[in-house]
Amino acid sequence: xxxxxxxxxxxxxxxxxxxxxxxxxxxxxxxxxxxxxxxxxxxxxxxxxxxxxxxxxxxxxxxxxxxxxxxxxxxxxxxxxxxxxxxxxxxxxxxxxxxxxxxxxxxxxxxxxxxxxxxxxxxxxxxxxxxxxxxxxxxxxxxxxxxxxxxxxxxxxx
Amino acid sequence: xxxxxxxxxxxxxxxxxxxxxxxxxxxxxxxxxxxxxxxxxxxxxxxxxxxxxxxxxxxxxxxxxxxxxxxxxxxxxxxxxxxxxxxxxxxxxxxxxxxxxxxxxxxxxxxxxxxxxxxxxxxxxxxxxxxxxxxxxxxxxxxxxxxxxxxxxxxxxxxxxxxxxxxxxxxxxxxxxxxxxxxxxxxxxxxxxxxxxxxxxxxxxxxxxxxxxxxxxxxxxxxxxxxxxxxxxxxxxxxxxxxxxxxxxxxxxxxxxxxxxxxxxxxxxxxxxxxxxxxxxxxxxxxxxxxxxxxxxxxxxxxxxxxxxxxxxxxxxxxxxxxxxxxxxxxxxxxxxxxxxxxxxxxxxxxxxxxxxxxxxxxxxxxxxxxxxxxxxxxxxxxxxxxxxxxxxxxxxxxxxxxxxxxxxxxxxxxxxxxxxxxxxxxxxxxxxxxxxxxxxxxxxxxxxxxxxxxxxxxxxxxxxxxxxxxxxxxxxxxxxxxxxxxxxxxxxxxxxxxxxxxxxxxxxxxxxxxxxxxxxxxxxxxxxxxxxxxxxxxxxxxxxxxxxxxxxxxxxxxxxxxxxxxxxxxxxxxxxxxxxxxxxxxxxxxxxxxxxxxxxxxxxxxxxxxxxxxxxxxxxxxxxxxxxxxxxxxxxxxxxxxxxxxxxxxxxxxxxxxxxxxxxxxxxxxxxxxxxxxxxxxxxxxxxxxxxxxxxxxxxxxxxxxxxxxxxxxxxxxxx
Numbered sequence: 001x002x003x004x005x006x007x008x009x010x011x012x013x014x015x016x017x018x019x020x021x022x023x024x025x026x027x028x029x030x031x032x033x034x035x036x037x038x039x040x041x042x043x044x045x046x047x048x049x050x051x052x053x054x055x056x057x058x059x060x061x062x063x064x065x066x067x068x069x070x071x072x073x074x075x076x077x078x079x080x081x082x083x084x085x086x087x088x089x090x091x092x093x094x095x096x097x098x099x100x101x102x103x104x105x106x107x108x109x110x111x112x113x114x115x116x117x118x119x120x121x122x123x124x125x126x127x128x129x130x131x132x133x134x135x136x137x138x139x140x141x142x143x144x145x146x147x148x149x150x151x152x153x154x155x156x157x158x
Numbered sequence: 159x160x161x162x163x164x165x166x167x168x169x170x171x172x173x174x175x176x177x178x179x180x181x182x183x184x185x186x187x188x189x190x191x192x193x194x195x196x197x198x199x200x201x202x203x204x205x206x207x208x209x210x211x212x213x214x215x216x217x218x219x220x221x222x223x224x225x226x227x228x229x230x231x232x233x234x235x236x237x238x239x240x241x242x243x244x245x246x247x248x249x250x251x252x253x254x255x256x257x258x259x260x261x262x263x264x265x266x267x268x269x270x271x272x273x274x275x276x277x278x279x280x281x282x283x284x285x286x287x288x289x290x291x292x293x294x295x296x297x298x299x300x301x302x303x304x305x306x307x308x309x310x311x312x313x314x315x316x317x318x319x320x321x322x323x324x325x326x327x328x329x330x331x332x333x334x335x336x337x338x339x340x341x342x343x344x345x346x347x348x349x350x351x352x353x354x355x356x357x358x359x360x361x362x363x364x365x366x367x368x369x370x371x372x373x374x375x376x377x378x379x380x381x382x383x384x385x386x387x388x389x390x391x392x393x394x395x396x397x398x399x400x401x402x403x404x405x406x407x408x409x410x411x412x413x414x415x416x417x418x419x420x421x422x423x424x425x426x427x428x429x430x431x432x433x434x435x436x437x438x439x440x441x442x443x444x445x446x447x448x449x450x451x452x453x454x455x456x457x458x459x460x461x462x463x464x465x466x467x468x469x470x471x472x473x474x475x476x477x478x479x480x481x482x483x484x485x486x487x488x489x490x491x492x493x494x495x496x497x498x499x500x501x502x503x504x505x506x507x508x509x510x511x512x513x514x515x516x517x518x519x520x521x522x523x524x525x526x527x528x529x530x531x532x533x534x535x536x537x538x539x540x541x542x543x544x545x546x547x548x549x550x551x552x553x554x555x556x557x558x559x560x561x562x563x564x565x566x567x568x569x570x571x572x573x574x575x576x577x578x579x580x581x582x583x584x585x586x587x588x589x590x591x592x593x594x595x596x597x598x599x600x601x602x603x604x605x606x607x608x609x610x611x612x613x614x615x616x617x618x619x620x621x622x623x624x625x626x627x628x629x630x631x632x633x634x635x636x637x638x639x640x641x642x643x644x645x646x647x648x649x650x651x652x653x654x655x656x657x658x659x660x661x662x663x664x665x666x667x668x669x670x671x672x673x674x675x676x677x678x679x680x681x682x683x684x685x686x687x688x689x690x691x692x693x694x695x696x697x698x699x700x701x702x703x704x705x706x707x708x709x710x711x712x713x714x715x716x717x718x719x720x721x722x723x724x725x726x727x728x729x730x731x732x733x734x735x736x737x738x739x740x741x742x743x744x745x746x747x748x749x750x751x752x753x754x755x756x757x758x759x760x761x762x763x764x765x766x767x768x769x770x771x772x773x774x775x776x777x778x779x780x781x782x783x784x785x786x787x788x789x790x791x792x793x794x795x796x797x798x799x800x801x802x803x804x805x806x807x808x809x810x811x812x813x814x815x816x817x818x819x820x821x822x823x824x825x826x827x828x829x830x831x832x833x834x835x836x837x838x839x840x841x842x843x844x845x846x847x848x849x850x851x852x853x854x855x856x857x858x859x860x861x862x863x864x865x866x867x868x869x870x871x872x873x874x875x876x877x878x879x
Binding site: 025 | 504
């Protein structure tokens with residue numbers, strides 16, 4: 001049932017070759033094989049969003065994405081964020097002291113960056129819609145909303 | 159392999175475990191400590207006590223006895239030290255304390271147990287950590303006075319710089335560290351008055367950084383050389399054990415290293431988590447459930463309601479409630495049901511442990527050092543001093559990591575003991591393991607009965623509470639006269655002036671493993687008492703705030719907090735059509751919180767919670783922004799059991815498994831929150847828990863205002879969008 005394959009992909013801007021069971025979720029390839037532990041394990045079934053990464057710029061749940069899927073594609077994790085949008089989001093997150101325990105926040109930030117990349121000025125409803133796949137048990141939701149708007153404001157000012 | 163990113167492993171482990179070279183300290187920093195040998199610690203550092211170090215490069219390292227799980231403990235403790243030390247906040251860092259009850263026992267628990275819980279961190283620390291900072295300051299000042307040959311009384315300290323203005327000399331902390339370490343310890347140190355505070359009361363940036371870049375290290379992230387990942391299969395029924403198992407297919411799974419039977423179940427050890435999980439799926443296990451609980455939530459509920467007919471333990475008594483209830487006119491009577499609740503922190507439970515020489519070392523988000531140390535020592539047959547615990551950041555807990563029997567730590571110890579090679583092993587629970595891993599907030603049934611006097615206020619009030627006792631699991635909790643405060647707190651200390659009152663506790667058999675859950679007894683007592691009070695107010699034709707004000711005449715803190723929330727929420731002002739308010743006030747962990755929930759009609763008999771105004775009296779506000787964050791977060795956390803979360807049992811097995819069927823609050827249901835802090839110079843009390851129990855009754859009271867029907871069974875699904 002297991003099939004080990006060579007997977008070549010771009011990881012945080014650099015080419016990466018990985019030999020892995022093709023069905024291994026990208027999450028565990030990142031965490032246990034490549035030691036990129038910023039992407040978190042929360043539920044294993046795309047219910048909580050803690051494992052969110054970008055695949056060719058789109059937010060995906062790495063816990064249900066077989067690693068073979070990323071063959072020839074580009075993966076960005078929290079460790080590889082460097083766009084202007086990403087910097088604005090991380091800065092707003094820090095300035096508004098969004099974080100409590102922090103375990104879900106890599107995923108929250110990855111989802112927020114993906115949102116602002118396609119919608120630079122989201123409404124509350126659009127934020128709620130885009131972010132409702134990311135659970136925060138500390139319930140930092142009030143500040144997540146505020147930080148996304150704050151980052152949008154920063155980006156609008158340039 | 160760079161296991162820890164930018165910090166090398168040796169440095170990381172030292173950071174985790176530092177503190178062993180410190181001093182024996184009791185409850186007070188000043189007076190009973192002795193100077194450590196300056197050669198015992200890192201060269202040139204100044205370590206006047208167990209809680210603070212000053213490095214030659216001017217860093218101030220605060221040692222936190224409390225785990226940082228999001229509540230802000232690291233920042234709060236560091237603020238107290240930095241305040242009295244007059245440190246430069248940007249140069250302050252925090253490290254977790256080692257497990258050492260003699261030095262790091264929780265003073266709010268008499269100092270005899272080390273751990274974090276009951277919203278005690280600031281209450282424990284307020285005197286002790288300020289004394290730690292003041293002691294360090296006095297010794298730095300003495301060092302400067304010696305160096306410059308000036309009177310110590312003329313030496314000042316500002317933001318990490320020690321100065322003598324008359325001679326125009328100054329030195330940074332680091333420059334004085336080595337000399338400060340040679341100064342005699344001061345006797346009693348003088349602490350600042352609240353009006354002198356420069357850091358306490360400021361919303362200083364948090365010290366648990368690295369959480370927005372993926373750099374922060376949680377237990378789940380620890381990678382040590384030769385480390386194996388373990389998962390464990392346990393019986394789906396509480397009390398079930400392994401009868402027999404076949405691991406032949408598991409052993410064929412690529413990456414699986416070993417399969418071991420341990421007392422708790424069958425463990426699969428592998429090179430990584432995915433392989434371990436695949437291996438566990440291939441296990442064939444026959445369980446012996448002859449000693450297991452095989453009932454259901456429905457059958458338990460039935461037996462709980464039957465308990466109401468039996469006499470209970472008297473948990474509070476004033477006047478003669480029975481006479482009051484039979485003498486007066488109309489009786490108001492209500493039954494309430496509360497399900498089991500999982501903590502469901504975002505980081506599923508996990509623990510890293512390794513055999514080390516004669517002892518054991520562990521790395522994890524430890525919330526319960528004393529108990530965990532004793533448990534691990536028992537498993538290995540060693541002394542608890544041989545169990546070294548490195549406390550990491552915890553990805554939430556809400557009480558779960560302070561397990562009274564150290565369940566997940568014991569499982570790890572069993573596996574590490576059973577596996578011969580002395581390699582580090584990381585036990586990882588899946589979300590399903592975590593959701594079905596017991597130790598829930600207990601299920602409860604309440605009954606409240608009251609009569610009103612001619613003036614409309616309660617003449618008699620009788621409260622029955624039925625459920626499992628947490629103290630039965632946590633034997634260190636005192637139960638005077640059989641009263642378990644974790645069952646009745648919030649009900650047996652009602653702030654309202656009611657002349658005839660009786661509260662009865664009914665303890666049910668310990669069939670399901672249970673424990674505390676953020677705000678403990680108040681999770682249910684706040685709900686029944688505060689919603690019942692609104693039902694009484696309605697029966698009396700009174701406004702809920704006015705009704706409470708009258709009854710709170712002997713409870714000035716409650717009254718002030720209620721008034722602040724009501725005023726800020728515009729209570730009494732006209733509301734647009736389809737908008738309704740509800741209020742609740744409750745004390746837990748020595749803090750008082752009042753909330754006004756505002757809902758609007760969303761059509762089809764459903765409502766939307768749009769805003770919560772929250773007022774809190776928690777004594778001195780050490781970090782107002784963290785207090786606001788805990789109120790916001792506590793409200794969100796309390797909305798889950800109000801609206802959607804419940805653990806139910808069928809044939810002894812938990813029906814829920816993950817976030818699709820144990821639903822929790824998501825951002826689209828989070829209201830706007832406005833927080834107001836009562837100014838206070840009193841010693842600080844808790845903020846991690848007290849907001850949680852108040853929101854459900856405030857929201858229910860708003861629904862009651864809207865619909866005339868009070869939800870008496872939690873969660874009240876389908877009413878709020």
